[in-house]
Amino acid sequence: MLQFTKMEGIGNDYVYMDGIHQKVPLNAEFIKQISDRHFGIGSDGLIVILESDVADFKMRMFNLDGSEGKMCGNGIRCFAKFVYDEHLTKKTTLKIETLSGIKTCELILKDGQVTDVRVDMGAPILKPQDIPVFYDGETMIHQPIEIEGKTYYGTAVSMGNPHFVIETDDLDFDLAAIGPYFEHAEIFPESVNTEFVKILDDTHVKMRVWERGSGETWACGTGACAVAYACYLNKKCQNKVDVELLGGHLQIEYRDGTIFMTGPARTTFRGYLQEENYE
16 A cells, blocks of 8 residues: 655645655556546646655656646645654655756744745746747746637746746636647647736735646746746846735745745645555
């Protein structure tokens, strides 16, 4: 049997498995099966804890369609809580290896329990070829793209994964109807996460997100970072912003060229998989 833990960061939920002490299948079919909300555990994907040669631990994260992602802001907060709660470490400051580099996580404890995690998300990337996005300018800030006959103005940012941030006055629309067109637009060669943001004031914004490989999710940590930075670049917000997502709030701060994200991490339940059901 495979042991797992279900965790969520403001509604962005993943199945977590200790890949150090058990062998975890990493094939797309297995990931899709356990992520299914009717026939599996139900999640936005799978996150596996592994040993690292360059950091305290290594995180591999997979979307619910089985594709591997480079980074997940909500996922890494829960990852940090997992390794502390499961006594894999006694450290309260952790270095975690991801496909987008090594991230530093500071655990915030209350009565000995991890309630929140502050993550150094690193420097945002604006160079189009590094995001990547097919764009001739040095940066793509508040620039138009055409999706299904309609023009949208947005800002392209990478937080280790690609994002396109669009300001809007109205968040009440059918995101599922247009999200896939952004995700698979030719201008984004590795597809893209798309955020729609409404500015409430210069320290508070509200957003929805369509994540590549997962669809609309209740929260996206890297997306919240991209939104806060895009709003800052467009002079709509200060360098410290409360970002409101469907699942809750994240505090994002841009300081000294680096983005810091603070938010909750919560365990919902633990269990075991009958492996013969997921062959």
